[in-house]
Amino acid sequence: MSYEIDYSGMPDDQKEIKAIKDCMEWLGKEQFAKVVEILIRDEGRSSRNLVRVGLMMQGIQGYPAEAMMNRYWVVPKAEVGNVDAYLRAIVKIQLGIV
Secondary structure, three states: OOOOOOOOOOOHHHHHHHHHHHHHHHHOHHHHHHHHHHHHHHOOOOOHHHHHHHHHHOOOOOHHHHHHHHHHHOOOHHHHOOHHHHHHHHHHHHHOOO
16 A cells, blocks of 8 residues: 555645545545554554554555554553543544544
8 A cells, every 4th residue: 555655745744644544545444443443452562563564464554554553553541531432533533423
């Protein structure tokens, strides 16, 4: 996936949003929601390389994988509060259900 899309020359804030949207289009909304849930629930316990391999198995690598990990993988519980409510809110936002 990352080899098909060029993110160079984009402002950083737009680049991450575009990469996340590209991941959602690549996976489909249902699979994207499952991957996001897995990343959030892991809370940074797995090694970075293991998470990369997992995303690679979904066809996500390079900058899009980094964007997914930066956005969803390490979410401190203190920031989140109720993880389940947070997950539902994130998925709704990403799927445009808000």
